[in-house]
Amino acid sequence: MSVDEEIISGVMAEVEAVLAMYGDDCCIIRAEFPPHLTVHITPRTAEISSQQFVEAVIGIEAVVKYPEEPPCIYILDSKGLDYKRQQHLIKSIRSKSCDLSSCFMFVALCEDAIEIISEMNYPEGECPLCLYPLYPENKDSIPQPFMKLMSCFHCFHSGCISKWCKWLQQQNDSEGNENTHVGNCPVCRKKFSSKDMEQVGNFLETDSTLLAYNESDSEDEKEFLQCDTENIRRNFFDLTLEIQRKRSGLFEPMKPISIFPRMFLPESRIPVDTISDTSVGSYGEGVHVLAEETTLTTFEGPTEVRKFKNSNSRRSRSYYSKTERKPPPNKKWIPKEGSTSGNSVP
Amino acid sequence: MTSSSSPSRKTLSKIATNRLQKELMEWQLDPPCGFTHRVSDNLYRWIIDVIGAPSTLYAGETYQLQVDFSDHYPMDAPQVIFLHPAPLHPHIYSNGHICLDILYDSWSPAMTVGSVCISILSMLSSSTAKQRPADNDRYVKNCRNGRSPKETRWWFHDDKV
Numbered sequence: 001m002s003v004d005e006e007i008i009s010g011v012m013a014e015v016e017a018v019l020a021m022y023g024d025d026c027c028i029i030r031a032e033f034p035p036h037l038t039v040h041i042t043p044r045t046a047e048i049s050s051q052q053f054v055e056a057v058i059g060i061e062a063v064v065k066y067p068e069e070p071p072c073i074y075i076l077d078s079k080g081l082d083y084k085r086q087q088h089l090i091k092s093i094r095s096k097s098c099d100l101s102s103c104f105m106f107v108a109l110c111e112d113a114i115e116i117i118s119e120m121n122y123p124e125g126e127c128p129l130c131l132y133p134l135y136p137e138n139k140d141s142i143p144q145p146f147m148k149l150m151s152c153f154h155c156f157h158s159g160c161i162s163k164w165c166k167w168l169q170q171q172n173d174s175e176g177n178e179n180t181h182v183g184n185c186p187v188c189r190k191k192f193s194s195k196d197m198e199q200v201g202n203f204l205e206t207d208s209t210l211l212a213y214n215e216s217d218s219e220d221e222k223e224f225l226q227c228d229t230e231n232i233r234r235n236f237f238d239l240t241l242e243i244q245r246k247r248s249g250l251f252e253p254m255k256p257i258s259i260f261p262r263m264f265l266p267e268s269r270i271p272v273d274t275i276s277d278t279s280v281g282s283y284g285e286g287v288h289v290l291a292e293e294t295t296l297t298t299f300e301g302p303t304e305v306r307k308f309k310n311s312n313s314r315r316s317r318s319y320y321s322k323t324e325r326k327p328p329p330n331k332k333w334i335p336k337e338g339s340t341s342g343n344s345v346p
Numbered sequence: 347m348t349s350s351s352s353p354s355r356k357t358l359s360k361i362a363t364n365r366l367q368k369e370l371m372e373w374q375l376d377p378p379c380g381f382t383h384r385v386s387d388n389l390y391r392w393i394i395d396v397i398g399a400p401s402t403l404y405a406g407e408t409y410q411l412q413v414d415f416s417d418h419y420p421m422d423a424p425q426v427i428f429l430h431p432a433p434l435h436p437h438i439y440s441n442g443h444i445c446l447d448i449l450y451d452s453w454s455p456a457m458t459v460g461s462v463c464i465s466i467l468s469m470l471s472s473s474t475a476k477q478r479p480a481d482n483d484r485y486v487k488n489c490r491n492g493r494s495p496k497e498t499r500w501w502f503h504d505d506k507v
Contacts, residue, residue: 128456129420130361131368163361164455167421186456 008033011066014104021107034062037106038076041113043121050148050199053123053155054080056089058113060106067104070097079153085120092116123148123155128187130160147199152190158203165192165200362419363389369458378460380467390415393429394463402471409433411466412442413459423453425496426462434476437469437504441486443495444469445479447502450495 015035019026025040038059043052056078062071073093075086096112097105122135123146134146134155145158156164168183184191192200366389373383384393392413398404410429416422426449428442437445448457448465479485489498 130365131372131458132364164421167418186454189454 007067010104011035011062014106018106018110022110029059029061034064034066034071036061039110039113041110041117043118044114045118045121050150050195052121053148054078054085054117054120056081056086056113056117058089058093058110060109067100067102070094070101070105071109073097073109080123081120082124085124089113089116089120122146127157127160128154129156129164132157145203147203149185149190149192150195150199151193152185152188154185154187156186158200161186162200162204165197166204359417362415362417365420366390366415369460372458373460378463381460381463392459394459396463396467396470398433399467399471403473403476404433404470407433411463413462420455420457423449423496424459424462425449425494426466427495433470434478435470435473436475436477436479438479439482439485439489440478441489443485443489443498445500445502447500450498450500451502 011033012035015028015031015037018037018039019028022039025042027038027040028035029038030036036059038057040055040057042055045051057076059074059076060071061074063069073090075090078086078089081089093109093113093116097109100108122143125134126132127134127146134144134157136143146155147158147161148155149161164186165183370383370389377383380397380399382395382397384395386393392411392415394411394413396409396411398407398409400406409432412427412429414425416424426444428438428444430442432438432440432442439445444466446465446469448454448462485498489495
């Protein structure tokens with residue numbers, strides 16, 4: 001009997017310890033032996049309410065043979081935890097209770113529960129805006145910052161929800177709305193609370209560099225891929241490739257270009273002239289002419305060669321007239337090489 | 347000349363592309379009941395076959411929805427219209443424009459193509475009469491220059507159908 005009494009007084013002291021530790025978070029359902037109580041568990045890492053994404057109320061009901069037999073443990077209520085995570089929580093506490101059998105374990109169990117829930121303090125599922133997981137399932141990948149709307153507890157990537165706020169602002173501005181309505185939750189349409197706006201503002205401030213960088217990055221990329229020099233470069237590449245294919249081998253003129261950079265100068269001016277007034281096709285001609293110029297006698301049917309010569313002699317004449325160096329038009333390409341080399345002397 | 351020299355091809359933002367790819371992937375894994383996405387290589391225009399729900403006025407009938415996405419998707423609502431012939435419905439104009447608030451003022455970026463499709467099917471299903479809107483002719487005449495339904499100022503007054 002005295003042993004029993006000892007146990008009972010020990011258990012009651014334990015309940016008092018739980019009450020002292022958790023205060024209002026603890027609720028005594030049955031004070032006499034065997035005791036039954038519930039504890040509201042929140043993550044240790046969630047001192048700031050905006051950083052709390054999960055919580056649970058667990059019930060611990062001691063059995064008559066406690067602490068020889070572990071108490072009955074269940075989840076009374078939870079937020080932000082799906083079935084899988086609830087099961088994980090309850091299984092972990094139960095196995096802990098088995099490990100501790102014959103010890104007074106109330107406080108230890110509560111602390112264990114807090115530990116587990118602290119590890120699970122992240123929102124679940126996907127961001128409703130980008131549809132990618134809020135918290136990476138793969139632990140190696142870097143988690144993106146996310147935030148919870150205080151009014152409705154819906155979670156988003158901070159970047160995603162900030163973009164939505166920015167978009168709403170832009171729409172309001174463009175429509176000239178005097179309305180100071182800042183927006184609402186994309187999921188449930190609840191109005192943003194001032195705290196939410198503060199959070200978004202803070203995020204935009206701290207991460208504006210990041211955001212701006214990302215945006216400008218993609219913009220730059222687009223600009224670069226669409227710019228004239230890049231287009232010209234691509235056209236040139238395509239033409240070179242075509243010629244290579246036609247001749248089923250390396251494009252020989254590449255060699256003189258690299259050896260004599262001066263030959264390149266008039267060549268690069270022709271496409272700029274032609275592109276401005278006509279089309280890519282005429283640039284094509286320019287490249288063909290280059291091919292011809294250096295490998296004059298070797299290939300191509302004679303008719304085609306003549307055609308290119310004609311079309312280009314006009315253009316080359318106009319170029320030379322600009323630089324006030326007029327070679328006789330009949331002489332065409334060979335003197336031109338002479339003139340460029342002559343040019344290089346002074 | 348190869349594809350690299352055709353600058354006209356539509357380029358869209360990374361955000362829109364990622365989101366649409368994700369939506370398409372999820373659609374393929376678990377398509378909403380009664381809808382078929384026509385396979386195409388254009389991520390920014392979806393053609394979706396809608397089959398009228400059983401035991402409604404449109405049971406067994408098939409219509410086509412055309413969903414166009416802008417560069418600002420999902421912030422900006424997609425443009426959703428019925429291709430010809432549009433179903434006879436008090437909120438669907440003969441040019442395919444749909445009077446449905448979530449496509450315009452009440453759009454939210456948390457909505458997806460799937461959820462929009464389901465809303466439209468539910469709108470069809472709750473109809474009690476196969477008829478055009480009262481102002482059909484006037485509206486369609488005003489839209490003759492190919493105006494998008496997103497430019498219309500809609501009045502949403504009927505929450506029954």
